Amino acid sequence: MIPGPTNVPARIINAMQKPMISHRSAEYHELHRSITEGARYAFQTKGDIFALTCSGTGGVECAVSNVISPGDRVIIPVNGVFSQRFEENIERFGGVPVEVPIEWGKAATPDQIKEAVKQEKNVKAIAVVYNETSTGATMRGLDEVGRIAEERGLLFMVDAISILCGDYLPVDSWKVDICIAGSQKCLACPPGVALISVSGKAWEAIGKDRRGSYYFDLLKARESHAKDETPFTPSIPVFYALDEALKMLREEGLENRIKRHKVCAEAFYNALQEMELQVLPDKQFRSNTVIAINIPRGIEDKAWRDLMREKYGVMVAGGMGKLKGSIIRIGSMGVVSRVEVTATIKALGKSLTDLGQKVNLKAGLAAVEKVFTSSS
């Protein structure tokens, strides 16, 4: 129950058993088309979409290195480790991040973005991390930010790595120009592939400056994509797995997949309230996919997580950056349902009891049951 890589269903693991194929063969072309079609559904876009052999951070680098030229100013709210990474990535390629500082555990509001846009001149893009995996805070109102970006002629870049398909993000209707997702999160696929969507407006910004990454060059990707290929050798086994994961998404339906994540998160948050455990983000920012809990006074981070894992068989993650040691994080994504939520709440409650804390586990479990009963 960490925030990715998630557990992977047997069907997806089994898909990696297929024989290796040439990435210049008809068999690959079919796989490529199928992934493209599935990814378009996941992103809700009619635009271009590419699968890249890299981690999510590689996907962010692809976005940045293709559209950000030296001196370009980019508005970016920073509220955790992954938005810091996005910012550092922009700096690496010569961009100038215009930081909107946000308390960790909160997320920027569209009004804060609007204000930043008003105050800054010569801005090229707005970059946001939709779901800050390090704090469990989700930014709300991305549709409004998309409208602001459109009005001002700015590019709208969204790192949706840990939330795509776990919450709403209709890329075309929310006017997202570049969106990045990871394979190993809400798609429940193994890690190794990032997905990136590119709007018509984004293409206009690409290709004027051919400095920067060769491996992540989107013009090369587009050229190969016209032949249903990638410019460089793709990770065939993870592509097989991703194709299967995208098929499973279509079978479940995107709306149902998002609802399932929402219901599981609600069960977590209600149970935690009953158990008097503090969630880091305020209600309006709480994520559907990453549940960040303040570690109760008197409990030691590693001892608690080790106990949960070793005695109760549930692995959760610790904090990152400046929150290391002060929060734990539950990944409620991909393969997640009543079973996983219940087991995790039990492990949380029992381990805390073992450590001498008074916890109302019964009330917590009742809250879980109530959410699932009323949602089914």
Place this chain on the structure above:
Amino acid sequence: MIPGPTNVPARIINAMQKPMISHRSAEYHELHRSITEGARYAFQTKGDIFALTCSGTGGVECAVSNVISPGDRVIIPVNGVFSQRFEENIERFGGVPVEVPIEWGKAATPDQIKEAVKQEKNVKAIAVVYNETSTGATMRGLDEVGRIAEERGLLFMVDAISILCGDYLPVDSWKVDICIAGSQKCLACPPGVALISVSGKAWEAIGKDRRGSYYFDLLKARESHAKDETPFTPSIPVFYALDEALKMLREEGLENRIKRHKVCAEAFYNALQEMELQVLPDKQFRSNTVIAINIPRGIEDKAWRDLMREKYGVMVAGGMGKLKGSIIRIGSMGVVSRVEVTATIKALGKSLTDLGQKVNLKAGLAAVEKVFTSSS
């Protein structure tokens, strides 16, 4: 029988069936250490080595973006598509390639490198593609080039993607500062991971300029490596597979692995001579892993390869770049033995007969048998 991705043994495919693990867990740390140890054996190095989630081209980008600063001059022989790529990669990060132009199908000699080094001032590095996959030409005398680089204080960068473990490349004793290999070639692992070695001398050149790739930042990789981790999420299934592939390499022994590739290549070349089929490179440049054959007059590239694949079950690759349509390429790497060589020679001979060519297949097969009999 294409020059990668190669066929993958069941043992390696099965290794990908293991459950997903957190890349920040003790289980991963063990996997990380095991891969590092195996890779050090494959590269014959005591230096640092990293597994990167990307294709071989990503590995080249990692090398370039970490050591090449704007204005740095790099001597690079260019004799095919992959050395062109290396050159383009250098340009992307502001480097200035000093091209040693070589006819496609040939490879540079150490004397040509020595001459280039003499004529150029302010050179930072020598970059070579050990085995030019697009032409089947292997550069000889890399040990001598390593000595030249050492004497002059230049960095020696080697793209060994399609040949590492298929021919000699003892990284430390040949004074290679940065060496790149791919998972999907002589290691018979699925694609998705590149390996890169970094010498002490290379580290001295790294870190002075923090522009360039964030995803491929070797300082970040080294920092995480100290904790047996990668800075970003690794492709767990391909890491599992690579670990198994490296175990199989140690079981077979590096010397035996190289000998097996050498013997198979010899069988191919001798058979082709008997069958009066022309090999593109001259004898001294012929590769142990990629056999490039000039397409006989009157034979059409695609029709020939389709026939081999559909009627005789053997897939070979076409030419790349300016050699498209004029050569075919056989990948003799990874899972390759008497069985594969015999099947491929049969498919070549029979398909050419079908297409109306006169071919002495019997003599070809006898040549194959002779090589394997005398080598065993």
